[in-house]
Amino acid sequence: MIRVVLPVHLQTLARVGPEVQLDLNGEISQRAVLDALEARYPMLRGTIRDHVTLRRRPFIRFFACEQDLSHEQPDAPLPAPVASGAEPLLVVGAMAGG
C-alpha cells in the first residue's frame, strides 16, 4: 500500500482527504505511483504532469523521507519507506508567485 499526500487544490478536485492510498505491485517509482493515482482519479490527469510528455509540471515538487525527489528519474525506485507504506510521497505545489 502506497500513501500519497496531495496539495489541497487537488484534494478538492479529486474529492479526497489529504492522503490517498494506492495498492501497487512491482517496482515502486514516481511513474508507477502517478500512473496508479491518475487511473484511480482521472480528473488529476494533466494537473501533476503534462498530458503528453508526462513530465512533472514546473511548479509541482515531489518529496518523501525529507528528500526532494523532484529531479529523480520517473522510473527510479522511490525510497524503501515509501514502497513499504511507512512514509507518504508528498505532491507539493512549489513556492512560486507572490
Added chain:
Amino acid sequence: MSGVRVLVGTKKGAFVLSSDGKRERWEVAGPHFAGWEIYHVKGSAADPNRLYASQTSGWFGQLVQRSNDGGKTWEPVDNKFVYDGVTGTHQWYDGTQHPWEFKRVWHLEPSLTDPDTVYAGVEDAAMFRSKDGGKSWQELPTLRGAKGHLWQPGAGGMGLHTIVQDPSNPRRLFIAISAAGAFRTEDGGETWRPINQGLKSPYSLPDPTAEVGHCVHRITMHRSRPGVLFMQKHWDVLRSDDAGESWREISGNLPSDFGFPIAVHAHEPETVYVVPIKSDSEHFPPEAKLRVYRSRRGGDEWEPLTKGLPQQDCYVNVLRGAMAVDSLDACGIYFGTTGGQVYASNNGGDSWSPIVRDLPAVLSVEVQTLS
C-alpha cells in the same frame, strides 16, 4: 418570472450572481473553484442550465468544469488540449520562431443550438471544439495556418480570447487573437482567413496595415445584424458593416480610444458600450473617473455614463471579457473590474450600482437571461 444570472470569473474563483427581472436585489453564490483563476464561465443558449468554466492555475494547469444545473454543482471534464499534427512555430519577441505551447483556455463558447458542442479559445492561440459536452477536445488546426508563423504574443500572451457565432449561419465564426488580429471562417472552422483590412497599428507593426499582427482586444455583434461587427482594438474603436471585410474607426469623441471590452445593447443594434482606459501603459480610467461610454449611433458620437460610478480616485481596469448585457426590457449592462466590483445597470446604462464590491479581480462577466 424572468431573471438573470451573472457568471463572474475572477483571479481566485467563480461567482454566480442571481436576481429577478427587476435586478435590484442579488444573491451571490461562490466562490466556486476557490483559489483558481477562472478565465471564463459561459452558459449554453440551447440549455441555460449547462455551463462551462475555464479553471486554470500556474501550478496545476488547465481544467474545464461543466455544470448541468445552472452552476449549483460542477464536474471536471476533459482537460487534454493537444495541438493537431505538427505543432509548428510562431513569431517570438526577438523575431525568431517559437514552438506553440498550450498554456490555458481564455474563452469557452457554447454552440447556440447544441449544449454539447462548445468551442475553446486557448493560449498559445488556437481553437478547439468539443462535440461531447467537454469529454474530449479536437483542434481546428487550419486556423494556425492563417499566417500563424507571423503571429506574435502581446504582453498578456498570445491568447485566442474572443469567439463570436453568427446566429444566422452556424458555419460562420469570428475570432480574435492577441496579437494576431481577427479571423473568420465560413465553413465551420475548416478554413480561416484574416479580416483586418482597415486596422492600423503604427509603432506596433513594421507595416501598420499588415494583414495580421494587430492587437484586437474584443469584437462583438448584435444578433439581429450579424454582418455588423464592433471592435475594441489596443488603440481605436472600429466597426465593420461587411462581416469584417473592412473596418473603419468610430472612436470619435472618446477621451481615450484604448480599452478592452465592447458590448452592444440587446435591443438597439446601433447602441454600443465601451470603457475607455487611459493608455496601454496606464491601465486605469482617464482622469481616474470610471465612465462607460455609450454611442446610440453606432459609434463616432459617445456620451459618458457616470451615475453611480466612482468619479474620483478610481484606478481599476475593466478587462476584455468583463462586460456583458442581458436581454430584458430595459436592457441590463454589467461589467466587472480588476478591483473586484461588479456593476450593473438595469436601464441601459443610465445609472449603475454595484452588485458586489470586493470580489477578487474580475476576469470575465457573462449574463444569462432566464425565463
